[in-house]
Amino acid sequence: MTNIFNHVDEDPSVFLKNPIYNENISKLTSLFLLFIDCMWPLCFYVAYIYCGDILKNSFNYSTEQVIHQNFYVSIAEVGSLVILSYLSYRIHPLKILKYLNFTFFAFALICPYLIFKATTPFELLLIQITIISFGTSRMIGVPIFFKHFPVFKRYISVSVIHALSRAFVYVITSFGLIYLNIDHWGLIIIMTSASIGFALGINHFEKLEKKKSENYSYDKNFVDSGQSVSLT
Numbered sequence: 001m002t003n004i005f006n007h008v009d010e011d012p013s014v015f016l017k018n019p020i021y022n023e024n025i026s027k028l029t030s031l032f033l034l035f036i037d038c039m040w041p042l043c044f045y046v047a048y049i050y051c052g053d054i055l056k057n058s059f060n061y062s063t064e065q066v067i068h069q070n071f072y073v074s075i076a077e078v079g080s081l082v083i084l085s086y087l088s089y090r091i092h093p094l095k096i097l098k099y100l101n102f103t104f105f106a107f108a109l110i111c112p113y114l115i116f117k118a119t120t121p122f123e124l125l126l127i128q129i130t131i132i133s134f135g136t137s138r139m140i141g142v143p144i145f146f147k148h149f150p151v152f153k154r155y156i157s158v159s160v161i162h163a164l165s166r167a168f169v170y171v172i173t174s175f176g177l178i179y180l181n182i183d184h185w186g187l188i189i190i191m192t193s194a195s196i197g198f199a200l201g202i203n204h205f206e207k208l209e210k211k212k213s214e215n216y217s218y219d220k221n222f223v224d225s226g227q228s229v230s231l232t
Contacts, residue, residue, distance in 0.1 A: 023150040025157050032204040033145055033158070035197035036138055037165035042194045043135025045173045046187065047073055047128045051115075059121050069121060073128045080133035084140050093140040094206050101198050104134040108191035112184035141205070148208050169194075 048070050055061040055069060087096055107130060118124045149157050173190060 023153070025150060025153055026148070029148055029204065029208070030157060030161055032201035034161050034165055034168075036141075036145065036201035037162055038169050039194050039198050040135045040138055041166045041169040042173065042190065043131050045170065046191070047132040047135070050173075050187075051124055051128050051131075054115065054118075054124060055121060059124075061121065069125055069128075072125060073132055076129040077132045077136050081136045081139060084137055088140040093144060094202055094209065097137055097141050097202050098199070098206075100134060100137045101195055101202065105192060105195040105199075107131075107134075108188060108195055111191060112187050115184045115187075141202075144205060144209065148205065 052066045052070060055066050056063075061069070084096065111127065111131070114127055115124070118127065146154060146158055
């Protein structure tokens with residue numbers, strides 16, 4: 001940014017002292033975004049990798065057959081995202097995410113049982129589609145999440161959070177489901193924990209949205225009353 005101002009022969013100190021440029025990143029908001037971001041890598045792991053191993057070990061699927069079934073899962077993933085994107089035009093995205101997460105939590109409690117009872121690859125396919133559909137739901141709330149980060153620090157902050165969520169979840173799922181050998185029941189612990197964290201994150205951003213809406217209404221009423229606002 002300093003180089004840009006030097007290029008146009010302007011004093012960069014004027015901009016660097018601007019409150020917008022020096023706005024701090026909320027640690028609490030960053031933490032709750034991390035909770036929300038953990039949902040997608042978890043669903044990806046369970047739907048594609050974990051269930052892929054089940055197809056190989058329980059149904060004697062070859063690698064090509066696993067890829068073929070996962071292709072259908074990816075098609076359903078795109079379809080669910082299109083539907084959710086359309087619904088977000090009519091219903092507030094955070095409200096959609098709240099109800100979806102409630103459903104996901106209930107599904108997580110019976111997911112291991114459904115996997116144990118799956119007798120055909122098609123039944124497992126339905127489980128995969130259900131899991132991955134919840135995982136993609138986060139995307140409709142991304143514009144809301146990102147706008148609560150400082151403009152000039154947004155790219156770095158959300159990128160770091162994105163990377164940390166992937167690293168954290170992949171370590172937890174690998175050691176929790178494979179090396180500790182909790183079997184399918186380990187899914188309950190991991191999926192319900194992710195769902196609770198997701199709910200806390202959505203609740204936090206709902207509060208931020210309500211606070212912003214209240215401030216906007218106050219400013220609008222203040223201006224409509226005919227009073228002038230001093231910018232100095």
